Amino acid sequence: MIKGWCCYSIGPVTQPGSIGARNVIKVGLGAAIHNMALAASRIGRAAVASVLPDAANPLHVARIELGPEGALAPPHPLLSAIGQRHTHRGTWTGAPLAADVLARVMAFPLAAGLAISTFAANSPRGLRFAGLTRDATAAIVDDAEMSADGHAWFRHSRRDQDRFMDGVGIATSGVSPTLAFAGAMLPAQSAADSGRYWLASTIETALPTASAFGLITVADPWDRRGALLAGMAWQRLHLQATALGLVAQPLNQLPEMIDRERQLGRAPKFAQAADKLLEDVTKRPTFAFRLGRAAQSAPASPRRPVSMVIGSPARIGYDVDRARAETAASDAALNAVRP
Numbered sequence: 558m559i560k561g562w563c564c565y566s567i568g569p570v571t572q573p574g575s576i577g578a579r580n581v582i583k584v585g586l587g588a589a590i591h592n593m594a595l596a597a598s599r600i601g602r603a604a605v606a607s608v609l610p611d612a613a614n615p616l617h618v619a620r621i622e623l624g625p626e627g628a629l630a631p632p633h634p635l636l637s638a639i640g641q642r643h644t645h646r647g648t649w650t651g652a653p654l655a656a657d658v659l660a661r662v663m664a665f666p667l668a669a670g671l672a673i674s675t676f677a678a679n680s681p682r683g684l685r686f687a688g689l690t691r692d693a694t695a696a697i698v699d700d701a702e703m704s705a706d707g708h709a710w711f712r713h714s715r716r717d718q719d720r721f722m723d724g725v726g727i728a729t730s731g732v733s734p735t736l737a738f739a740g741a742m743l744p745a746q747s748a749a750d751s752g753r754y755w756l757a758s759t760i761e762t763a764l765p766t767a768s769a770f771g772l773i774t775v776a777d778p779w780d781r782r783g784a785l786l787a788g789m790a791w792q793r794l795h796l797q798a799t800a801l802g803l804v805a806q807p808l809n810q811l812p813e814m815i816d817r818e819r820q821l822g823r824a825p826k827f828a829q830a831a832d833k834l835l836e837d838v839t840k841r842p843t844f845a846f847r848l849g850r851a852a853q854s855a856p857a858s859p860r861r862p863v864s865m866v867i868g869s870p871a872r873i874g875y876d877v878d879r880a881r882a883e884t885a886a887s888d889a890a891l892n893a894v895r896p
């Protein structure tokens with residue numbers, strides 16, 4: 558009988574490059590952990606997730622314990638939303654969302670230390686958010702390392718999508734299906750071209766066609782536990798929005814630039830500007846997003862099969878990765894003491 562799952566982060570505890578500036582991978586893992594726990598109700602099992610259960614192993618990000626077999630936990634009402642939930646990067650209607658709809662999107666228990674706020678896109682706060690997101694996007698495009706790190710997730714060809722089974726492709730980039738078809742015939746774009754396209758689509762599509770923007774805030778965005786919990790909250794919010802027929806997209810450029818300034822020891826220009834968006838300045842933005850309605854649903858992103866991420870093959874992959882990281886660390890330590 559399966560008693561539960563342990564979830565491990567593969568790779569180094571600290572990510573290299575500009576991605577290391579933030580806990581973005583932990584936020585993503587939090588989202589996956591949320592859905593794994595929720596999906597347990599599909600097999601009639603209740604699930605309790607605990608984050609960072611092993612202080613001695615920082616790669617052990619969560620333990621999901623399943624309730625007794627045969628207890629027949631009812632299917633979670635959001636179960637079907639998991640398969641329908643996709644990041645929507647396209648053009649939306651911009652129609653305002655009624656306050657009660659926004660309240661329903663956010664009607665779920667929030668872990669201690671987290672806060673979520675949403676605000677209309679055409680409110681003074683919404684306009685300020687849009688301006689800062691535009692400036693943060695331009696700053697990322699101008700930052701060669703951030704630009705290259707982001708571009709590394711772009712899968713231009715079908716071959717790369719099938720090989721990596723992750724990332725963003727032309728079909729999920731927000732362009733129309735016709736343009737996606739035509740774009741797939743063209744040669745791969747450079748990081749600079751992709752950056753220019755991303756800035757233009759942020760200014761012309763993502764910001765002006767959103768109905769509302771939102772922020773998830775935590776006391777310390779660099780805290781790993783907070784990042785995992787923020788990812789879980791984001792996922793719940795996105796599922797609730799999906800179940801209500803809404804669409805959503807992370808627009809994380811502002812938190813990314815706040816972290817980048819901190820990583821490089823630069824003046825906290827974006828962090829200070831973000832203060833004006835916050836109800837409580839002791840909590841800092843860790844995740845930003847847009848919400849709204851769209852005439853068309855978004856296509857699904859590439860996915861790895863469950864067998865690649867759960868069970869023995871995943872465990873072997875994890876052990877091999879861990880052994881490699883340990884060997885690299887001990888080699889580095891030996892080299893450091895050599896005269």
Ligand SMILES: Cc1cc2nc3c(=O)[nH]c(=O)nc-3n(C[C@H](O)[C@H](O)[C@H](O)COP(=O)(O)O)c2cc1C
Pocket residue numbers: 581582584585586588642643644645646724725788806807808809810857858
């Ligand atoms: C921490 C985090 C930050 C993200 N930031 C962005 C973002 O700024 N813009 C965007 O379009 N998608 C962003 N995403 C969405 C991911 O790219 C997306 O979840 C992934 O491609 C899988 O696609 P799916 O959500 O459709 O399943 C982010 C996701 C996470 C977890």
